[in-house]
Amino acid sequence: MKILNYIIIYIFITGTLIPIACSDKKDDGKSTHVSETDTLPMLIMQIQKCSRLYTTEYNIHKIITHDDVIRMQGKVLNKDFNIKLPVGDRKIAIPMTATLKxxxxxxxxxxKNVERDGKNITIILPDPQIVMTSSRINQKEIKEYVSITRSYFTDAEITEFEKQGKEAIIARINDTNIIETARDNAARVLIPMIEQMGYDEKNITIKFRKDIKKLNVNVEK
Structure with a gap:
């Protein structure tokens, strides 16, 4: 006798820009023009002040469906059999929301992250990092069907489904455009900062590493 568990996860993603200013603006609102010798150290110091620049937030809504069916499997006279036992079914649909930043x-x-050629300046961005800051189950909207011969799902089982849901989100993070969005939004923050150092926007280039194959997602405790 074998218990087969089926889990299907439906994912819906919404992304938002997190507006963050990480540069000090002068009160007179004028651009600062300094010599090339002084500009680079000042620019690096201003960018370092950003530390962690959060640029993108994704709210991921998903439904975990779990179908718990008891079947008997085996082989008789060299023929496989897979029979659903008439002991009743258990099904559950769990709505879950997770936030990725x-x-x-x-x-x-x-x-090392800056290339300068006369009036032209290129910033090489560090790779974006991703963190799952929160996740929760909407307890009021859990749908459960349990035959009279079966027991209801326990809190421990639901907690395990939530864990599997988090793992599913992380496994599919490469299917989203969160990295591209993070880079674009970072450029929108950095370009005005670099302009304050006396550079023209047309002379500013933001470069990214293009060979990111796998994203690591940290989960906040």
């Missing part, structure tokens, strides 16, 4: 860590930002 993407940020750029500028704590190790240095002159």
């Amino acid at each position: 993407a940020y750029i860590d500028f704590s190790d930002f240095s002159d």
Whole structure:
């Protein structure tokens, strides 16, 4: 006798920009024009002040469906059989919401991340990082069907389903555009900051590493 568990996860994603200013603006609102010798150290110091620059927040809504069916499996006369036992079914649908945030860590930002050629300046962004800041189950909207011959799902089982849901979100993070959104939003924050150092927007380039194959997602406790 074998218990077969089926879990289907439906994911819906919404993304929002987290507006963050991480540069000090002068009271007169004028751009600061300094010599090339002084500009680079000042620019690096201003960017380092950003530390963790959170640029993107994704709210992921998903429904975990679990179908618990008891079947008898085996082989008789070299023929496989798989029979559903008439002991009743258990089914549950669990709505869950998780929040993912993407940020750029500028704590190790240095002159290695900057390329300058006369009036042109290129910033090489560190790789975006992702953290799951929260997750919750909507307890009021859980739908459960349990035959009279079966027991209801326990809190421990539901907690395990939530864990599996988190793992499913993390496994599919590469299917989203969260990295591209994080990079675009970081550029929107950095370009005005660099302009304050005396550079023209047309001379500013933000570069990214293109060979990110797997994203690591940290989960806040």
